[in-house]
Amino acid sequence: MTDAYTIKEAAEHTGIPEETIRYYERIGILPRAERKPNRHRVYRPKDLETMKLVTCLKKTGMPLEEMKPFLKLSVGDDISEHPELHDLILEHRAKIREQMDSLQQILDFIDSQMIGIAPEAECGLADQPKRFGFLSLKP
Amino acid sequence: MTDAYTIKEAAEHTGIPEETIRYYERIGILPRAERKPNRHRVYRPKDLETMKLVTCLKKTGMPLEEMKPFLKLSVGDDISEHPELHDLILEHRAKIREQMDSLQQILDFIDSQMIGIAPEAECGLADQPKRFGFLSLKP
DNA sequence: ATACAACTTGGAGCTGACTCCAGGTCAAGT
DNA sequence: ACTTGACCTGGAGTCAGCTCCAAGTTGTAT
Incomplete structure (x- = not known):
């Protein structure tokens, strides 16, 4: 379990509230997060980076929908x-x-x-x- | 009549749609406009300036409510x-x-x-x- | 065993900023 | 007299982006 974060930790690290992280997942801004056997979400460092990218793009006034194409790109693309x-x-x-x-x-x-x-x-x-x-x- | 504009003209000059101008008046962002006998709104140059100021402040991300104190100031204040x-x-x-x-x-x-x-x-x-x-x- | 905390889901509710609409008034043109 | 078009009012609807909630599950501590 190299560097796994709970939703709470992810929230702390990114400054995005838990509820909002779940909301982002629901509307497809964030991909469906990996789950533990108990269904709890698990986040990896790259997920936190994605969240920070969202925050970053939001600061530039980009609407959530417009972010999708950028966020769909995976790392090596x-x-x-x-x-x-x-x-x-x-x-x-x-x-x-x-x-x-x-x-x-x-x-x-x-x-x-x-x-x-x-x-x-x-x-x-x-x-x-x-x-x-x-x-x-x-x- | 010294420089009087209809709402349509005001909209054209400021780039703010008519409906939005009326909306701004309703929520107190703009003062109740002067009316002609037929109840139509009349705008003066200073009113257009106020509208432009709203547009301007909006560009800086200021919420409408926060603008009120600035907009309440009249010219010579x-x-x-x-x-x-x-x-x-x-x-x-x-x-x-x-x-x-x-x-x-x-x-x-x-x-x-x-x-x-x-x-x-x-x-x-x-x-x-x-x-x-x-x-x-x-x- | 039981309480507790941290999570889960799905759905409802909220705020800001419009945007649209129905139904009415009024002045000008034919 | 009648139509047209620009305007009026009050209220409802829309959209983005959250934010809150109820009801349920799971894992750990007492």
Whole structure:
């Protein structure tokens, strides 16, 4: 039993609540976990990595359903057998870039409104009446 | 009439669907809009700006309820009368920074896995078996 | 033997953020 | 007078993503 974890331990290691891990299994985000004779779930290190990958992808705003193609890949898989993933991942990479741009714009906007230096932080709010023009920010 | 917009026009200008604009009014995200004698909503430029601010804050992952304090502020308001907002906005600014860090880490991780340069892009996935170690990325 | 804790299942309930709909009003055009 | 289209209201329905619960099983400790 090299490195076997209970669901509780898996929850602790990944930060994903037990209930949610079971939920993920139910909806097919995680594969049906290995069971002990007493039906209890057993998790291996690679399973924990998969869970962390879910958390990771979630942080980038990817919906659970969209993760499935990425999660289906098993460890040794080669992209040449999954050319569709190449595009998917590039696509998602582009989305992340967009998100970062949005956040940066908003950050610039907040800061400019807060300290009055205004580096034209669009976000479609360039000539917004200074709702935030009241804060003095000490960075 | 100085710059009055129908709900349809407001929707076009802000990218927020009509139904959603009405919904925002219902739940108090937007103030009750001015009405024409025929009960139709009328929007002024400042209202469109408020809507854009909602869109903007949404992009940063702020839940609608949390926006209320920011949206309640009217144009000329002074922070000194709303010291609680100063903290709220700084708090949110910190959240945005965190989000950006997360995204950057994931971007680094993807890229490192894709081209094999691996600048140790944590996200809790440093020693993830190379699920993504199959892509050749041309930036 | 019995209590207890840690798990199991299947299903119900919840929150946030919409989205849709029925039935009604109103102004303008034919 | 009548139709059309843009709008109105209040309420119901939808979807994602959990979260909770009841009822049952199993393994260990007293």
